[in-house]
Ligand SMILES: Nc1ncnc2c1ncn2[C@@H]1O[C@H](COP(=O)(O)OP(=O)(O)O)[C@@H](O)[C@H]1O
């Protein structure tokens with residue numbers, strides 16, 4: 260159950276989705292979604308609102324359950340087996356649009372909670388990792404504060420540090436800059452760019468096309484629960500093949 | 513850097529009016545407003561004057577003073593009251609220690625407690641000597657209580673962190689120890705048994721309230737979590753329990769515990785009258801607490817739980833570290849409100865034959881010595897009881913505000 264047979268070609272694929280289908284009641288949100296992501300690849304997911312982007316990336320760490328198809332993350336098959344789900348969640352970090360920091364804990368406690376209780380590292384090690392990560396995202400002086408005392412951009416950077424503290428192999432971002440004021444978007448994108456250059460496998464739902472152009476290896480375009488187009492940024496921006504993609508790009512660029 | 517620009521800052525205009533200005537602006541701004549003000553002043557003056565005139569001449573105060581022991585410990589044997597007083601000293605010491613270690617809330621409580629005792633000590637010095645000799649004279653007891661708070665505070669603030677765990681453990685042990693001390697166990701010897709039907713007055717009220725609060729809290733939280741459980745059996749059990757209890761008055765639950773409980777128990781097993789009342793109050797309060805806590809849980813955004821799960825925390829950890837702490841701090845004012853009403857509701861145990869503060873005052877009023885006094889002594893007695901209730905409820909309500917202030921640091 261633990262690991263699936265991998266042939267030579269698939270060896271590098273850290274995420275494999277095959278014909279994933281999901282319904283909310285009668286509503287068909289994800290229709291035969293297939294996607295493979297290689298280790299170290301940065302994939303940007305875009306598409307109109309309500310097209311199922313969030314739902315899709317949330318199936319990758321089982322915040323949403325899919326009903327048909329196969330999802331394999333880091334060699335672990337997504338099933339109802341709670342051990343597999345826990346194993347996947349340890350390998351996959353997630354950053355949300357609304358930050359979702361824990362408001363009753365300090366920045367430091369937000370970051371060290373999961374390493375202490377899930378990875379079971381020592382307090383000393385957790386603190387060291389947390390401080391190093393806070394430095395990496397550029398807010399080491401805020402460790403003792405509560406999330407409510409930080410700006411939106413700072414909060415989102417703490418959220419990134421919190422996810423990284425679990426030492427994940429994959430990072431999922433669901434519109435990480437959509438809730439931010441314009442002047443704070445850059446500081447978050449800069450952190451994400453550093454992360455991409457360090458070789459993290461990333462799946463980002465975002466409408467920041469500058470970011471996509473600069474760091475994405477591939478752009479995946481969603482419409483009405485389907486992947487209608489995918490390819491390298493240069494190709495998607497220069498000559499999108501699908502009508503919906505063209506329309507969407509013309510609206511946001 | 514920040515002070516550079518002070519000269520250019522424009523200050524808001526001063527708006528002080530002075531006393532006369534304030535009076536004119538608020539109380540006498542129109543002729544009919546002035547009239548109403550004068551009328552109200554006259555009314556308040558009348559009420560106050562009559563009240564003070566009555567309070568000074570009222571014959572019932574003697575009844576209150578001579579029965580002080582009944583008010584505080586009921587018919588607990590006078591020669592054994594030192595055991596209760598020892599218990600109070602234990603609590604005073606712990607309160608002082610906590611105040612020294614944690615400051616904030618416990619400091620406020622210790623000061624309130626100490627001040628109360630000092631004031632009472634002042635009065636006690638002028639009281640006539642009690643009818644029976646006591647091991648610890650009242651003034652010594654009251655001053656001792658205050659002193660112990662002070663000693664505890666000094667120790668606590670000096671040793672600080674090192675005493676943290678010992679004090680927490682001591683608090684946990686304090687309750688059983690206190691009950692043991694008050695109740696005793698041996699037929700004769702050091703701690704002779706004092707039957708619970710001799711317990712009464714404020715001591716009983718406090719025991720009922722503290723037991724109710726301490727036991728119903730975890731039970732209520734469990735019921736609230738159970739009601740949100742995904743396991744249908746647990747969920748429906750909790751729903752049925754909560755709705756059943758909330759549908760009946762406390763008096764009914766008290767009667768049920770008194771009369772029905774023995775029917776369910778095997779022959780020969782009897783449960784103490786007081787314990788039955790404690791169980792009834794706990795079960796009753798837990799149902800309401802559960803609904804309040806559930807309200808708090810529902811107010812937590814879904815994203816909190818999702819973030820915790822995405823980090824790999826399991827459901828128990830998510831509840832313990834993320835949702836429950838946030839839910840509880842959101843409902844603190846409601847919970848304290850509920851505890852205050854629980855405290856006052858304990859007076860209903862009079863109906864099932866326990867002599868709490870209210871029950872005790874009823875029997876004092878009925879003493880032959882006072883029934884002859886014209887008009888009886890019930891006004892003074894109940895006024896006294898009301899003041900005691902008010903002091904405790906007011907302290908709880910202030911404590912709640914203090915907790916909120918402490919927890920609000922850096923929130924949202
Ligand atoms: N919990 C839910 N129940 C029912 N419908 C939902 C739920 N969550 C999302 N949807 C619907 O699924 C569709 C896709 O949602 P989402 O994945 O959030 O889109 P996107 O992130 O691309 O904007 C939307 O039409 C939305 O209304």
Ligand SMILES: [Mg+2]
Pocket residue numbers: 312313314433434
């Ligand atoms: Mg979305």
